Amino acid sequence: MLVYVDGQRRQCKIDGKIKVSDLIVRLGFTRETVIAKVNGKVVTEYDYAEPSDRVDLIRVSTGG
């Protein structure tokens, strides 16, 4: 699975299908702080990602 946070590649070893909310926690974020995209489509934290998917997490609070 290819995982990116704000466009930066993150190493994350995942075997099999994973719930997006679990992936968010595994990468050290909380539901409130990111929006997830799977293969370019915005999804909810209740959706799943497959090993062949590209997952993008976009941090909600950046700026200054």
Place this chain on the structure above:
Amino acid sequence: MKCSECNNEAVIYLSYSQKFLCSKHLSRLVEKRVGASIREYGMIEGRKRIGVAVSGGKDSLTMLYLLHKLLGKDRRLKLIAITVDEGIKGYRDVSIRNARRLAKSLGIEHHIYKFTDYAIPMDRLMKHKKTDPCSYCGVFRRWILNKAAGELKLDALAIGHNLDDIIQTFLMNMMRNEPLRIARFTPNGGIIESEAFVSRIRPLFSIPEREVMAYALCNNIDFHNGECPYAAYALRNPVREFLNNMEEKYPGVKFRVLNSYLSVLKNMKVPENLTTRTCITCGGPSSTEQCKRCILLDKLKKQMGH
């Protein structure tokens, strides 16, 4: 997951209302709420020239897009975008491109005001002063926005503060024991009516930050999502983290804090003798003899050997 309103795929789960929403229904909800806020607080009543402060980030560009969508057909109104360039290389120069692109695509006049012309660029300032950059930046930015608003003869200036920004500021002002700042930070206008000070309006004040982001992504708004290199110094960060953790554990807490803030605002007794004076240095509005921008600028110039 399916949308709670239709059969489309959901893009967001709103835990406070236990609803899944697709792109169309999220957009509809956000637009409805922003429209209602504008009407309820009379944000454009009797106003013709509305400035829109755009940094190029998700909040300000979403606000510009929404205001154009909701008000763009009203021929009595003119939207004018304003960007302040604080002089932060690799951050603001990038986001300005996003602001410029959206304003151009919507056919909205866009003006850029620079710290170089009215203050000290943040990169230069940070070489000398390593603490509390947000205070300096905020004072200079507000002063420049007010100057721009005067020059462009604006009746109001729209600021892209979302629900999270509002409640963070509310809590920060309580932590600092600065109740007058709570009174000043309102959805429409402040506590002092003055020609020298252009009213701020906050059309996104009832939209949680996460929904602003989802709206921007669903509507293909091309925003800059970089982080200000100096933001780590801010008190806002731990307050934001606290509120996010609370919302995660107790969904709806952010809306409840917002409602508390609105109740406090309604019931606040503001001293009647508050007036605006004119700064002896720049001639701008000030609560003291010299405005905060000029005080800071004088101090910095001395420290930096100008």
